[in-house]
Amino acid sequence: AQKVTQAQTEISVVEKEDVTLDCVYETRDTTYYLFWYKQPPSGELVFLIRRNSFDEQNEISGRYSWNFQKSTSSFNFTITASQVVDSAVYFCALTPMEYGNKLVFGAGTILRVKS
């Protein structure tokens, strides 16, 4: 069975601070995909990144970066120099490659960025 844990329920930071959102997962599958999604206050779900279990390279996209460590089953997300527009709920998710559509989400982390 798959499980995704986002231990931080809510994080508050001041604009321009760096913030890291933790994601720890459990799976018996050896091949799988990990995702991050963003849900801003308007409610839509926005895709941020997909990472497969073969690729442990860190990824950077602008102010966003992701650190995937198979040894600790973690896929953490860092926002550098946070902005008010980053305020949202962030979800980490996992799916085995064999069942590409069977996605398991974490409970989400609410990020509040204050000006």
Next chain:
Amino acid sequence: EAQVTQNPRYLITVTGKKLTVTCSQNMNHEYMSWYRQDPGLGLRQIYYSMNVEVTDKGDVPEGYKVSRKEKRNFPLILESPSPNQTSLYFCASSWGVDEQFFGPGTRLTVL
């Protein structure tokens, strides 16, 4: 415009009155899913479909039905809704194991 549409967006109903939430995508995606979102629980998958006439249970399928007769449509059916099915529902579609495109959500209240 590429999109996933859901109808209705808001629905208030009473216990036991059958309802259907429609979902349609115009991207020719093979994969479609239904999720429910509840505070503190994140999104939980109800059912998913990897192709026409191919559906399977997600983590919380009890009390729900789905059908996939056409590639573009994936309706969610609640035969006898109960108050514990009050939730925010999302439909999603994708090309295989890739970014899922989500609909705008349907907020359902069962009294």
